[in-house]
Amino acid sequence: MTQLMIELIAWLTMLTIRQIFGLGVIMNFDEYQQQAEEIFQIPPSFDDSLTYITWVLGLSVKVGELSWRINQLINENNGILDYKTNLQITEVMGFILWNMTQLANELQIDLDDIAVSSLQRLIQPNNP
Numbered sequence: 400m401t402q403l404m405i406e407l408i409a410w411l412t413m414l415t416i417r418q419i420f421g422l423g424v425i426m427n428f429d430e431y432q433q434q435a436e437e438i439f440q441i442p443p444s445f446d447d448s449l450t451y452i453t454w455v456l457g458l459s460v461k462v463g464e465l466s467w468r469i470n471q472l473i474n475e476n477n478g479i480l481d482y483k484t485n486l487q488i489t490e491v492m493g494f495i496l497w498n499m500t501q502l503a504n505e506l507q508i509d510l511d512d513i514a515v516s517s518l519q520r521l522i523q524p525n526n527p
Contacts, residue, residue: 428510435500454502461494 441450468488476484503510 428514432500432510436504450505454498457498461491461498465491
């Protein structure tokens with residue numbers, strides 16, 4: 400199969416998944432955060448203190464996996480990002496965003512505020 404055919408199949412698969420789950424195009428962090436909150440609801444029997452731990456552990460695991468994937472990219476692919484590796488890294492980064500979004504929801508923090516704060520800090524001279 401050619402690279403173009405693989406990319407076309409992947410694109411059509413994602414389009415189909417989005418249609419099955421009724422997911423529209425995500426335009427900004429606010430919409431993503433709202434959709435994420437609607438998709439997953441913590442069971443009522445779940446202890447509140449465990450929700451923070453669940454999302455933080457999820458973040459830790461997926462950041463570790465991202466590090467491993469980047470290590471593979473460098474050591475096994477000589478730093479060349481092929482389509483398969485790109486999909487794997489994109490998937491892991493999606494899980495990182497998902498866990499961060501759920502934690503932000505629990506802490507009642509808007510992702511927009513996180514993004515703006517981050518950019519403001521980065522443009523400061525001698526940022527930490």
